[in-house]
Amino acid sequence: DAGITQSPRHKVTETGTPVTLRCHQTENHRYMYWYRQDPGHGLRLIHYSYGVKDTDKGEVSDGYSVSRSKTEDFLLTLESATSSQTSVYFCAIGANTGELFFGEGSRLTVL
Amino acid sequence: AQSVSQHNHHVILSEAASLELGCNYSYGGTVNLFWYVQYPGQHLQLLLKYFSGDPLVKGIKGFEAEFIKSKFSFNLRKPSVQWSDTAEYFCAVNDLTGGGNKLTFGTGTQLKVEL
Incomplete structure (x- = not known):
């Protein structure tokens, strides 16, 4: 498996609280990419990064921000979590061929 | 923006049956194509990929896919499925025309193989 670690793997939080998910790679x-997976929607791209401090929006970026201060770390932040952001979040790493390697996922529940 | 359609959302097969899952993307240009598989409770793993050359590509575990450019399709096939193939399958497209930095996924096909 590619060296990707996501943390936390599971989190339950309340509406309105900030949440940060971390993706760490050793490759x-x-x-680096953040996707969310929801039944009936497949995987949808939230944000991605093409280098340190270089990031861009995906198709479902509203309510999310990202930061990449080091090559190995890509953080996803929900400034004020909402119930619609309950999902499984996957980090992925890869080249511009499109071939991606995925992390184990972070399951977030917003009550 | 590129979009990907997977026509079968749920498929139930008996062991040894043949499998074909459809995948179409929305417009032409130069693309890289992928099938990923997600076993229950696990992350996505690459099943096979097409970049160029022979349009019939072979992947792991006996899967293959055929790229038909004129139909914008990349269908996944397996001659004889096993119970262990129960998983969700995602088709994905990387549109190189736009710089090729982002994969667009289909909504997935849930395959259940019964003994």
């Missing part, structure tokens, strides 16, 4: 890949 030195340039590209």
Whole structure:
């Protein structure tokens, strides 16, 4: 398996609280991605990064922000969590060929 | 923006039956194509990929897919499924025309193989 670690793996929080999910890689890949997975929607891209401090929005970026201060770490922040953000979040790393390696996922429940 | 359609949302097969899962993407240009598999409770893993060359590609565990450019399709096949193939299957497209940095996924097909 590719060296990707997501933390936390499970989190329950309340509406309105901030949440940060962390993705850590040991593969030195340039590209890192955050997807959310929801039944009936497949995987949808939230944000991605193409280098340190270089990030861009995906198709469902509203309510999320990201930061990448080091090659190995990509943080996803929900500034004020809402119930619609209950989901499983996957980090992925890869090259611009599109081939991605996924982390184990972080299951977030917003009450 | 590119979109990906997977026509079968749920498929139930008996062991040894043949499998074909449909995948179409929305417009042409240069694309890289992928099938990923997600076993219950696990993360996505690459099943097979197409970049160029022979449009019939073979992946792991006996899966294969055929790229038909004129139909914008990349269907997944397996001649004889096993119970262990029970999983969710995702087709994905990387549109190189737009820089090729983002994968667009279909909504997935849940496959259940019965003994």
